[in-house]
Amino acid sequence: MSEQQMIHLTINHIPVEVPKGTKIMQAAQKLGIDIPHLCYHPDQRIKAHCRLCSVEVTGKRRLLAACSTECWEGMDVHTDTQIVRDTQVSILQLMLANHNKDCLSCPRNQNCDLQRLCSRFNILQSPLPSVVKKTKRIQTNPSIVRDPSKCIRCGRCIRACKDVQGIAALTYAHRSSDIVVTTAYNKPMEDTDCVLCGQCSLVCPTGAIVEKDDTQRVLDVLQDPSKHVVVQVAPAVRVALGDAFGMEPGTIATGQMVTALKLLGFDKVFDTNFGADLTIMEESAEFVERLTKGGVLPMMTSCSPGWVNYMEKHYGDYRQHLSSAKSPMQMFGAIAKTYYPEQAGIDVHNIVTVSIMPCTAKKYECTRPEMGRDGMQDVDIVLTTRELIKLIKYVGLEFGNLPESDFDSPLGESTGAGAIFGTTGGVMEAALRTAYEKVTGKTLQKLDFDDVRGFKGIKETTVNLNGRDVHIAVAHTLKNARIIMEQIKKGTCKYDFIEIMACPGGCIGGGGQPIGTTNAIKQKRMEAIYQIDRDKPIRKSHENPEILKLYKDFLGEPLSEKAHELLHTDYHKVPKEYVFD
Numbered sequence: 001m002s003e004q005q006m007i008h009l010t011i012n013h014i015p016v017e018v019p020k021g022t023k024i025m026q027a028a029q030k031l032g033i034d035i036p037h038l039c040y041h042p043d044q045r046i047k048a049h050c051r052l053c054s055v056e057v058t059g060k061r062r063l064l065a066a067c068s069t070e071c072w073e074g075m076d077v078h079t080d081t082q083i084v085r086d087t088q089v090s091i092l093q094l095m096l097a098n099h100n101k102d103c104l105s106c107p108r109n110q111n112c113d114l115q116r117l118c119s120r121f122n123i124l125q126s127p128l129p130s131v132v133k134k135t136k137r138i139q140t141n142p143s144i145v146r147d148p149s150k151c152i153r154c155g156r157c158i159r160a161c162k163d164v165q166g167i168a169a170l171t172y173a174h175r176s177s178d179i180v181v182t183t184a185y186n187k188p189m190e191d192t193d194c195v196l197c198g199q200c201s202l203v204c205p206t207g208a209i210v211e212k213d214d215t216q217r218v219l220d221v222l223q224d225p226s227k228h229v230v231v232q233v234a235p236a237v238r239v240a241l242g243d244a245f246g247m248e249p250g251t252i253a254t255g256q257m258v259t260a261l262k263l264l265g266f267d268k269v270f271d272t273n274f275g276a277d278l279t280i281m282e283e284s285a286e287f288v289e290r291l292t293k294g295g296v297l298p299m300m301t302s303c304s305p306g307w308v309n310y311m312e313k314h315y316g317d318y319r320q321h322l323s324s325a326k327s328p329m330q331m332f333g334a335i336a337k338t339y340y341p342e343q344a345g346i347d348v349h350n351i352v353t354v355s356i357m358p359c360t361a362k363k364y365e366c367t368r369p370e371m372g373r374d375g376m377q378d379v380d381i382v383l384t385t386r387e388l389i390k391l392i393k394y395v396g397l398e399f400g401n402l403p404e405s406d407f408d409s410p411l412g413e414s415t416g417a418g419a420i421f422g423t424t425g426g427v428m429e430a431a432l433r434t435a436y437e438k439v440t441g442k443t444l445q446k447l448d449f450d451d452v453r454g455f456k457g458i459k460e461t462t463v464n465l466n467g468r469d470v471h472i473a474v475a476h477t478l479k480n481a482r483i484i485m486e487q488i489k490k491g492t493c494k495y496d497f498i499e500i501m502a503c504p505g506g507c508i509g510g511g512g513q514p515i516g517t518t519n520a521i522k523q524k525r526m527e528a529i530y531q532i533d534r535d536k537p538i539r540k541s542h543e544n545p546e547i548l549k550l551y552k553d554f555l556g557e558p559l560s561e562k563a564h565e566l567l568h569t570d571y572h573k574v575p576k577e578y579v580f581d
Contacts, residue, residue, distance in 0.1 A: 009075035024055060024066035024077055035079055036088055036117055038095075038205050039154035040067040043519045045163065047155050052091050052117070055079045063087060089121050096126035099206075100149035106207040107145075111515055113205035114152060131177075140188040143196040143212055143363040151181050151208035157200035164504055166479030167310075169194035181208070190364075193313055195478065197306035197502045198360030198384075198511020211360045211384050211512055215391055218381055221352045222265040229352045230268040230340070231261055232275065232332050232411070235422035236358040236507035237385050239528040243514045243521070244389040245399040250524030252532060255404020260392050261356075262405060271407045272355070273414030275332030276421040276430070278550070279303060280541035282567050283325040283427075284435040285558035287497055291470070296320045298473075298488070298495045301427050303327040305365035306502030306511075308571065310478050315485050316573025324568040328421060329355050329362060330371050333378030334566040335411065339554045343410060348376070355382045358422075358510030361502070370569050384512025413546035416447075416533030423526045424476035424506035425452035425459060428499040432463055432472070434542045439465045447539050453530075455505060455519070458483065460495070476501040 005020040011028050018027045023046075028035050039049040046068045054063035058076035063084065066077075078084065095114065103109050138146040153172075158181065162168040169192045173182050183192045190196065201209045221227050242251035261269045287299050302308055302323045311319055326334070333353050341348040355362065365371065366379035383391075392399055406412070417433055420426030429449045436444050451461035452472065457480040460473045473495040475481050481500045487493035503509045508525035509517060533539060541547065555563045 007071045007073050007075075009071050009073070009077060011077045012079055018071055020070075022071050024064070024069050024071060024075075025053060027071050028066065028077070028079060033079060035066045036120070037067060038113055038117070038152060039156065041156050041159070041203055044156065044159045044203070047159070049153070049155055050091065052088055054084060054087050056081050056084050085121075089123065092118055092121060092123055093126045093128055095152050096123070097128035097130055098132050099152065100132050100147070106150065107210040107213060108150075108207035108515075112207060115206075138188070139212065141190040141196060141212075141364060142367050143360040144189055144194075144198060144201060145210050145212050146189070147208055147210075148180060148182075150206045152206055153179055153181060154205060155181075156203040156205065157181060157209055160199040160203045161194075164199060164477050164479065165195075165197065165502070166477070166482055167193055167195065170200060195306045195309035195313065195502060196361040196364050197478075199503065200511075201360060202509075202511050202513065202515070202517055211386060212363060213387060213390075214363070214381050214383055215387050215394070218354055218383060218391065219394075221354075221381075226350060227352050228267050228344075228346050228350050229265070229354060230270055230336055230411075231266045231354040231356060232270045232272045232329065232336075233257065233261070233356045234272045234329070234358055234507060235276065235419045235529065235532070236510060236513070236525065237356050237388070239422065239508065239525045239532075240358065240385050240513050240517070241388065242399070243516065245392075247400060248524075249521040250528040252528050253399075254532075255406075256399055256402040258407055259402045259405040260397055260399060263397060263402075264391055264395060266354070268408045268411075269405075270332070270336070270411040271414050271418075272328050272332055272357075273418030273421070274411045274544075274546065275328030275330075275335075276418035276427075277415055277541035277544045277547050278331045278335070278567065279325055279328045279421075279427075280417060280430050280434050281547060281551070281558045282331075282563060283323050284431045284438065284541075286323055286325060287431065288435055288439055289559065291465070291468075291496065298493060298498050299323055301431075301499045302571075303421070303427060304500065304502045305359065305361040307478065307481060307500045309361060309364070310481060310502065311485075312571055313574040314482075315489070318485065318488055319571040319573065321488065322571055324564075324570070326371070326567055326569050327362075327365065328418075329357060329382075330365065330378055330569075331567050332411065333366070333371070335550070337372075337376060337378050338566060339550060340411060342554075352380050353378065355379050356385065356388050357382055358385050358507045358513045359503070360384060360511040362512075385510075385514060386512055389514065410546050410549070413544060414536075415541055415544050416536035416539035417541045418544075419532040419536065420529055422507045423453075423529045424455070424501050425449075425474045425499065426506065426529065427501075428452050428472060428474050428497070430541060431497070431499075433540045436463065436465065437540070437542065444540075452499075453526075455523070455526075470497060471495045472497050474499045476506055477504050478502055 053066040417430035505522040
């Protein structure tokens with residue numbers, strides 16, 4: 001292998017050496033110089049729209065965009081000359097002239113890239129007259145809210161939707177000063193091929209696209225003495241929450257998180273990982289039944305609501321491939337509204353179930369009519385990780401200094417298998433740990449299925465179950481899901497069991513995770529998830545004592561009549577007029 005060619009340049013008179021092909025932006029970062037930017041995102045292809053990253057290069061008559069310009073040998077870059085600063089200030093002032101400046105009431109207040117840059121450049125007000133068009137916030141679904149008056153046309157959301165998810169529900173419309181980011185035919189997001197995954201909100205630098213805020217609903221029920229409010233927390237939340245409180249990315253903050261929730265006033269703090277273990281009991285049993293009795297294969301996991309939405313909208317005729325098992329959140333909700341009231345001696349009508357999820361699509365999932373019974377939804381309110389951060393800050397908790405607490409019983413006991421649901425490949429790995437032992441009757445010696453781990457778009461492996469080779473695939477992002485679905489459609493799919501997660505990296509990269517989530521941060525969260533698994537004394541779902549007790553006392557056995565009633569569901573084909581392929 002030939003040695004990589006290195007380039008030598010100076011930035012602000014400081015020499016630096018970088019590999020050939022490095023952009024000025026990355027070379028400056030190597031020196032600790034943060035060149036201002038808005039349209040640039042480290043995980044997206046270069047756009048060079050906003051020109052805020054303009055720098056002066058000796059010998060060039062015009063300023064160059066640091067995000068898109070490659071370094072060359074002998075290059076002399078200046079990031080803070082008068083012309084550079086004047087240009088950057090002018091660009092920010094132009095943006096402010098076309099921006100709704102109600103910062104105090106904006107959902108992204110103090111967490112907004114535009115606000116941060118205006119503070120950095122000491123722009124207290126724009127000298128330009130306001131040309132912002134009066135538009136209402138668009139709130140037509142339970143998950144995503146759009147505010148066109150906050151959009152700076154950076155294109156990050158478009159790239160996330162098109163390049164990562166392969167959907168393109170968002171696009172540019174019109175030209176010049178009239179250009180806007182909108183949906184096809186300006187329809188509500190839910191009436192396009194949008195799946196409400198929230199990846200657009202995760203990369204938006206302002207408050208133009210945010211999650212629907214349900215924090216006040218939670219505060220209201222917490223103050224109602226007649227309500228018994230229980231909360232469940234998804235596995236990916238505990239390795240992301242600390243980001244907002246100065247902790248290193250990937251910090252496992254489970255104990256502090258539980259304490260914070262108890263201090264917020266929740267009557268019981270339970271673990272969605274319990275629901276994940278329950279999901280594995282049902283899903284692995286369903287797969288074994290399909291495998292041995294000639295059921296529809298390949299079977300595909302169904303715990304990612306963005307993926308389920310995508311399947312219903314784009315491949316509705318193939319929905320029989322989806323596992324009928326509900327997601328861990330919804331299984332937990334069903335148990336919290338049936339088994340738990342019996343155990344606790346509480347009237348179910350007084351129980352409010354709150355879920356803390358890394359996902360915006362979960363807000364929609366809990367509203368689906370089939371996710372409840374007797375006029376009640378199993379999960380009443382879903383908050384994202386970002387909303388939990390707001391609540392913790394609202395009550396003034398010093399998160400990093402909180403003591404650690406344990407989850408409550410009986411729905412707080414979980415295994416390492418439940419924990420790894422938080423990352424791509426985790427659901428499959430957890431299912432295989434149980435399916436292998438149930439089918440073969442043997443103890444699985446090596447619990448780690450390394451072939452289904454990591455960030456590769458589509459991963460595959462083969463597992464021998466009693467002499468039969470079972471072909472496994474794991475995909476994350478809907479762009480990769482489409483590849484597999486096209487194989488199924490054409491009859492060329494070789495797999496028996498498939499896991500699909502809508503978000504890149506799985507739940508660790510969910511659309512409701514803290515702003516600033518990047519691929520590098522997801523890597524650290526993934527490592528933390530596997531560390532939680534390794535540290536657990538029990539690492540197989542079918543060995544969780546609370547799960548075994550639940551079946552013994554209430555459900556009977558996996559796939560029983562009662563289990564089907566509470567823990568399984570059906571899917572629906574969405575009319576084609578709502579989809580724009």
